[in-house]
Amino acid sequence: MGKSVLITGGAGFIGSHLGDFFLSKDYEVKAFDNLDPQVHGENASRPGYLNSEIELIVGDVRDTESFAKALKPADILVHFAAAVGVGQSMYEITRYTSINTMGAAVVLEEAVKQKDHIEKMLVASSMSIYGEGLYICPTCGEVTPKLRPAEQLARRKWDMLCPSCDKACVPAPTPETKPLFPTSVYAVNKRDHEELFLSVGDAYGIPTTAMRFFNVYGERQALSNPYTGVGAIFASRLLNGKPPVVFEDGGQSRDFIHVRDIARGCLLAVENSRSNGKVFNLGTGRKLSILDVGKAIARELGRPEDDFIVNNQYRAGDIRHCYADVSKAEKLLGFKASTSFEDGVGELCRWVGSQTATDMVDKATEELRKRGLTR
Numbered sequence: 001m002g003k004s005v006l007i008t009g010g011a012g013f014i015g016s017h018l019g020d021f022f023l024s025k026d027y028e029v030k031a032f033d034n035l036d037p038q039v040h041g042e043n044a045s046r047p048g049y050l051n052s053e054i055e056l057i058v059g060d061v062r063d064t065e066s067f068a069k070a071l072k073p074a075d076i077l078v079h080f081a082a083a084v085g086v087g088q089s090m091y092e093i094t095r096y097t098s099i100n101t102m103g104a105a106v107v108l109e110e111a112v113k114q115k116d117h118i119e120k121m122l123v124a125s126s127m128s129i130y131g132e133g134l135y136i137c138p139t140c141g142e143v144t145p146k147l148r149p150a151e152q153l154a155r156r157k158w159d160m161l162c163p164s165c166d167k168a169c170v171p172a173p174t175p176e177t178k179p180l181f182p183t184s185v186y187a188v189n190k191r192d193h194e195e196l197f198l199s200v201g202d203a204y205g206i207p208t209t210a211m212r213f214f215n216v217y218g219e220r221q222a223l224s225n226p227y228t229g230v231g232a233i234f235a236s237r238l239l240n241g242k243p244p245v246v247f248e249d250g251g252q253s254r255d256f257i258h259v260r261d262i263a264r265g266c267l268l269a270v271e272n273s274r275s276n277g278k279v280f281n282l283g284t285g286r287k288l289s290i291l292d293v294g295k296a297i298a299r300e301l302g303r304p305e306d307d308f309i310v311n312n313q314y315r316a317g318d319i320r321h322c323y324a325d326v327s328k329a330e331k332l333l334g335f336k337a338s339t340s341f342e343d344g345v346g347e348l349c350r351w352v353g354s355q356t357a358t359d360m361v362d363k364a365t366e367e368l369r370k371r372g373l374t375r
Contacts, residue, residue: 002026009080017263061103089186100189125194131181133322135169137162173325183317207276214283218259250291255283255323258339283324284337300349
């Protein structure tokens, strides 16, 4: 075996795929994961999809003792462990901040103690830390607006207006240099992840890289978790014979990247010293509307494309558009997404069709409504 890598959250959706990539390059791989019931189900055991060559250590990143033991032989530390879900983070503020921000702090304190054998750290950040993406105003040029005003959203006027001249703006690819305006507790936590790792890595001389993931989809996504990716949520609803719910008018757009491309991009960053001390977008550079994504999934699953509830409501903190400028990762890492959405969604739906999904979306939506987070 070659070098040793520890992946926190390594039994999860993205972590397990990255583990496969590391194994293919002859790394020794360990996964440290708490097997969260919301993701893995109640009384979960080792996931069937987790490669048998990956050693699974069940533990919580906030538990210093168990994490310290897991980290001891590792040359590479990859930190993916996190409570995920924008909406839920807005009413489970303590839990999210404990797992995400304080969990990262525990991990880093131990990494510093063991820095003599750690050659590299990589942390998962998120496009959510940008808030809104970059826009072009026909009069003012590039603009970086914050959230759309509440009075505008109350009028059901969804598109972004220039904060200076009030003209309609068009979305543009969002580069790593755009100011960060996180609009949820989860997004603030992910900014904490990124900044904590980069600052500690720099201070202690541990090469560190942060990867800003855009909207990841693919096999192994938790279908019964209503706070996971929109693709899995739509598929879960359709498989259970229920119409997916689309907020606003469905025209809001995101950048959907296949999980294998994410894993490959992370491996490139780990193995390339040009990534040290830097942040990278991992996306495709292509924007897709939420409604178009839903229709594509419906087509693949043989469900009616018009069987969607477009509810003309909005959620607190939601943004309109954000998609990646991927030129930095391409230039420095040689990374370019290789799986088109058309190919990836077909693969996703074939996998989804073989799974059993418990639809929890109505319950999650009601939680948001009760707390006044949908309007």
